Amino acid sequence: MSRSWERKVRKNMGKLNKDRKKHGAGQIVLNAEKKDKFTGRNFVLPSLLIVFVLFYIIVFSTSPDFKSDGMFWLTIGCYFALAALFFFRRPYLTIGKDYVQSRRMMGDRRLGAKDIKSIRVQKGYVTILPQKGAGWMFSRTLNRFKTDEMADKLKTFAATYNIPFEQQ
Known part of the structure; x- marks a missing residue:
């Protein structure tokens, strides 16, 4: 088959699946490949980042020259966001x-x-x-x-x- 034909079939299948989803029907999958997906959960690195942030807060807030400015809280927020990113991006292995x-x-x-x-x-x-x-x-x-x-x-x-x- 030509590539343009395959693209047309894929495009039309996408439209058909979108319409079927709106009406509550299951999707049609053409030549679906059987693959096994194993997902895990990353909790070690986010935990270490949160411990690091808590250590950072304790060390800097006990300093006599400490000033709570916007950059300090932005840094704290970025580390929490990085920990959340690592936690919610689940590691996986797909065997195709x-x-x-x-x-x-x-x-x-x-x-x-x-x-x-x-x-x-x-x-x-x-x-x-x-x-x-x-x-x-x-x-x-x-x-x-x-x-x-x-x-x-x-x-x-x-x-x-x-x-x-x-x-x-």
């Missing part, structure tokens, strides 16, 4: 047909099956090692991921694409 995708510090990253060197699973931890760069670690204790379910899905993914899978 021939890729894995996750939110890294600098945005969403996708690894194709050919870009994965190996997958390691330990109790409470899942690590995906790419060909280049640092490994992707998903932890039950730090980010509240369901690592047992992730390990099962990644095991079938690794078997499909002949990726070395280590379980310790």
Whole structure:
């Protein structure tokens, strides 16, 4: 099929789904790809930021030269906003047909099956090692991921694409 035809189909499907949503009907998905998404919750970094802000407030407010100006409260507000951003941007791992995708510090990253060197699973931890760069670690204790379910899905993914899978 030509790309213009695919764009027309996608555009018309979007209009149709919008109309169906207005009328309370379910959406139609054309050639939907089956993917598994595992979400966690980041609470360690926001907690550390809030502790840092409280320490900042205590240290500066006990100083004899302390003046409560707008810049001080703007700094406090920015740190709280940063903590909220890290808390509400949930980390995830999506296992698609021939890729894995996750939110890294600098945005969403996708690894194709050919870009994965190996997958390691330990109790409470899942690590995906790419060909280049640092490994992707998903932890039950730090980010509240369901690592047992992730390990099962990644095991079938690794078997499909002949990726070395280590379980310790």
